[in-house]
Amino acid sequence: MYVKKEGFYVQGHFPGQPVMPGVLIVEAFGQAAAALTAAGIDKKEYDNKLVFLMSVEKAKFRNPVIPDCKLELKIEAIRSHGRVWKYKGEAFVEGKKMADAQWSATIVDRK
Numbered sequence: 578m579y580v581k582k583e584g585f586y587v588q589g590h591f592p593g594q595p596v597m598p599g600v601l602i603v604e605a606f607g608q609a610a611a612a613l614t615a616a617g618i619d620k621k622e623y624d625n626k627l628v629f630l631m632s633v634e635k636a637k638f639r640n641p642v643i644p645d646c647k648l649e650l651k652i653e654a655i656r657s658h659g660r661v662w663k664y665k666g667e668a669f670v671e672g673k674k675m676a677d678a679q680w681s682a683t684i685v686d687r688k
Contacts, residue, residue, distance in 0.1 A: 596643060602668055647668045
């Protein structure tokens, strides 16, 4: 994903020295994990479903993500039990680790 200076999420975070908020890096992990999971299961399993984040563990922000860069995510599904999945991921800019975390998510019916 490309992180741009014009992105609404860096305006004011921080004025004069924009940084991608850590919470958005965690959100990017979650979105990528949901896509990874959907690609690996039967469409009937995720059709008309939502993925909810359940927990975030061991999140570490090692270096600030400065806009106008390409943020690369490496995501791995560690395990699944029913509709609960556990993942780990790392975020890189030009090969340098910027953040890593483990998290859990669940697939629920859309109401």
